[in-house]
């Protein structure tokens with residue numbers, strides 16, 4: 009569909025620090041899109057938040073947050089300005105100066121990029137992208153997506169020329185839900201436009217809601233930087249997980265080495281070292297997924313991504329390793345996995361959040377059930393849980409009575425809202441994957457580090 013030229017957008021961009029704040033359409037109001045929308049509203053922008061999930065839209069209209077890491081108060085404050093308009097109707101984005109795509113980028117079952125959400129989002133907004141508008145992709149993806157998919161599809165659907173009639177940029181999201189030190193406004197934000205003008209426009213846009221916006225020379229640099237950041241984490245977590253397994257094997261062989269003490273010791277070096285912690289495996293929507301976007305695209309250019317593949321394998325083995333450690337602990341007490349009653353404490357993929365996407369705890373629960381165990385969970389952040397479409401019963405309180413039914417307790421996330429004392433006192437066996445229990449805190453027969 010051919011859009012008519014809209015010089016009003018051009019006027020906004022060229023005026024730079026203009027009295028009129030931009031009208032921004034944010035597509036996808038999840039962990040990324042909602043905090044971003046709030047930041048822009050706080051900066052004075054008018055934001056239309058488009059989401060296909062009407063429950064999210066309804067919650068916002070009622071002033072409720074649906075993210076465990078975000079209180080109702082900032083949502084209510086944004087709604088009270090009258091400048092946040094949550095909607096499920098695509099037509100509401102008409103007339104926006106900027107369109108920011110914050111939709112999911114998962115993997116297919118074959119672990120290849122699943123671009124369906126990006127395609128669907130573009131289908132719904134294209135007709136409203138006027139000449140002079142900026143389209144910015146925030147979803148994590150493989151290098152090349154902004155230019156080859158987003159710009160191309162919009163061009164095909166509108167007849168407008170990317171980089172000339174409308175601007176296109178990539179600005180990766182670095183949101184770290186639950187991080188008390190950095191939020192949307194204070195995390196420095198990269199922007200890379202298809203042309204210098206696209207980058208300038210993206211800079212003007214993001215400066216409304218973000219304190220420090222950092223330009224780079226192209227969308228591909230920004231796309232690759234985001235993936236590199238996540239690969240860096242994934243590889244280092246893989247490395248420290250491998251070290252953990254090695255230390256535990258050394259210890260079993262009589263050369264006792266506590267990996268956590270090793271990490272603390274190494275961290276006394278003031279340069280050239282960065283702390284990473286071992287755990288039950290990778291979780292969340294980013295680290296276990298994004299690197300495969302890179303390896304998928306790299307194959308096309310005969311480029312090798314071996315290190316990330318190996319780190320991915322090591323991390324993916326961790327849930328199974330935890331279960332093996334549990335079986336050893338149960339055997340020591342003349343018990344078997346089959347028929348055992350187990351409690352998994354902390355099912356979110358990391359500490360102090362409610363997100364269970366890709367959480368290693370879910371894989372552990374699946375393995376435990378396959379081994380014939382009966383599994384409950386306790387997590388104050390997670391109200392209900394299903395694994396492989398089968399509900400996992402929740403244990404509301406941790407106390408002497410409730411813990412009496414369990415043969416072992418697996419600690420898979422360290423939440424500040426969990427009181428671990430009853431577990432330390434009453435659990436017959438503790439499988440600690442997060443270094444929650446000090447080595448001397450309980451009888452060694454009752455503690456397995458995993």
Ligand SMILES: NC(=O)c1ccc[n+]([C@@H]2O[C@H](COP(=O)([O-])OP(=O)(O)OC[C@H]3O[C@@H](n4cnc5c(N)ncnc54)[C@H](O)[C@@H]3O)[C@@H](O)[C@H]2O)c1
Nearest residue numbers: 036037038039040059060061110111113128129147148181
């Ligand atoms: N969650 C994080 O911490 C984080 C951090 C950095 C980057 N990212 C990346 O940001 C992107 C979004 O992640 P998220 O965690 O916010 O996902 P999310 O699932 O929390 O939110 C995505 C939202 O998009 C909506 N949506 C899907 N298709 C739509 C469409 N066609 N039109 C309108 N809305 C649509 C969904 O209903 C959902 O509310 C992903 O690419 C992710 O990899 C996420």
